[in-house]
């Protein structure tokens with residue numbers, strides 16, 4: 001098999017918000033480095049940052065004027081991250097995220113991200129899931145697209161090598177201890193060997209291991225798979241956010257899409273909460289609350305909607321008419337106050353009219369996407385939206401393998417079981433910048449110059465003729481079984497069965513003439529196994545990890561406080577261990 005060799009000082013894999021931030025920071029450092037950026041698709045068009053949409057995409061930050069104010073304001077932010085994380089996040093990393101949030105927001109403003117401003121010209125902030133104070137900055141439903149666009153533009157004019165439609169296959173190491181390079185595959189299936197002492201994995205999350213997900217295509221956990229294969233550790237893989245999304249448009253139906261309180265129906269047209277709550281005001285309260293507690297969480301009453309959605313195989317959100325019992329006397333006081341502050345008269349309006357008034361941009365997004373909410377219902381489902389865990393990093397984004405860094409959604413430990421809305425995008429900027437700073441300081445000292453990689457045997461390792469059709473069918477089975485058994489619902493019995501099935505699949509597959517497909521299947525299985533093993537190791541419910549015993553939800557257990565489940569490969573198998581989090 002043909003192998004092309006490349007030499008570089010740093011290889012960044014992934015062109016989302018995290019990879020771009022790492023690249024920009026390194027190049028702005030003026031170090032005259034040889035930087036290679038490898039992206040699976042076209043830069044600026046692939047990955048979650050360039051494609052995700054929610055009612056109002058949030059970027060979480062503590063600015064000098066963010067309440068409650070004061071010099072140590074960021075500490076409240078750090079406290080929120082740790083508290084909502086339910087004691088399974090790294091306290092120092094929570095502090096770093098919070099403390100650096102102002103700096104990275106100001107940087108984004110300086111490169112032209114058009115954050116909404118208040119009357120005094122300051123970046124506007126609203127209250128989002130899991131925070132005590134309004135810290136969410138936004139440009140609208142497309143905040144992340146704006147961030148992607150501006151960072152990509154900032155790269156223009158810098159000297160670096162961009163490899164588009166190139167997929168990371170594996171990381172090469174010296175005895176599993178330090179990085180010596182990476183193997184990638186181009187669109188034509190040809191191998192590329194990058195010799196480099198530093199690899200940054202910024203490959204995002206792994207929504208593609210689920211049939212039901214709101215990620216763009218191609219997100220098959222390649223960074224997690226490659227990290228495991230080279231001996232790095234993964235953490236918190238059981239904590240994956242699931243939320244109610246539009247099936248057709250993959251929009252997260254959070255914020256105003258819930259606060260406008262649509263009728264929520266099952267496939268037979270019944271209002272799903274009516275049999276559960278007697279009092280209509282309880283139904284309105286739960287749906288309204290879903291707007292600020294969107295991904296499923298054991299700590300939130302609104303999880304009931306996710307549970308029903310998963311059980312029913314989806315829900316319909318009907319904005320054309322009000323839910324039963326909708327009148328002033330049944331609408332809770334705090335909701336009425338919120339509506340009147342927005343200038344609404346909920347008595348006189350239907351949900352689509354409320355939505356259009358509160359958030360015209362998302363109303364028009366649906367309209368442009370072919371869904372007229374004044375006439376048509378949203379076909380919604382419970383979809384994977386964000387991986388809270390990932391490659392275990394230290395405060396500078398380095399993994400357990402020297403020279404291997406991770407940032408953004410591919411990294412883990414900086415978020416806990418839940419995260420404040422907007423902290424994922426924040427994470428991409430803070431840790432994207434930090435990995436770059438750490439690599440730059442090593443490059444200045446010129447430590448870690450690699451010995452040339454012996455490329456013998458690499459071609460053979462990726463050669464094979466395993467059936468393409470069988471690989472596709474295995475991938476379909478992985479996705480279906482993950483959605484059915486390891487999404488909103490987790491039960492020990494089915495998890496144990498699934499673990500055995502995944503192991504058998506991993507042993508069965510071999511490289512095929514479609515090398516990229518083989519790698520995607522391998523990485524999907526490895527990632528799924530880490531998720532399943534994380535779930536099996538945590539016999540409790542915490543954050544989005546809802547563990548069931550029959551019809552009963554197993555409660556949160558104190559003995560799992562401050563406990564990480566760590567996964568690494570040993571002799572071709574994933575081994576899971578328990579580690580106490582250092583406070």
Ligand SMILES: Cc1cc2nc3c(=O)[nH]c(=O)nc-3n(C[C@H](O)[C@H](O)[C@H](O)COP(=O)(O)OP(=O)(O)OC[C@H]3O[C@@H](n4cnc5c(N)ncnc54)[C@H](O)[C@@H]3O)c2cc1C
Pocket residue numbers: 013014015016017018019038039040041046047048049050052053054056057058059060144166167168169202203204205214215218219220222223250251252385386407408409410421422423424425426428
């Ligand atoms: C619908 C939706 C709504 C969201 N809303 C919010 C929100 O309001 N606030 C918030 O903070 N977060 C939100 N998130 C999460 C947030 O958008 C992501 O966590 C974040 O954008 C991830 O950025 P990233 O750079 O880590 O990864 P991505 O943007 O996913 O980039 C990954 C990059 O790696 C590339 N890649 C993948 N595999 C390979 C490979 N093998 N080889 C080479 N390249 C590869 C991809 O092509 C892409 O370029 C939302 C997510 C979704 C899906």
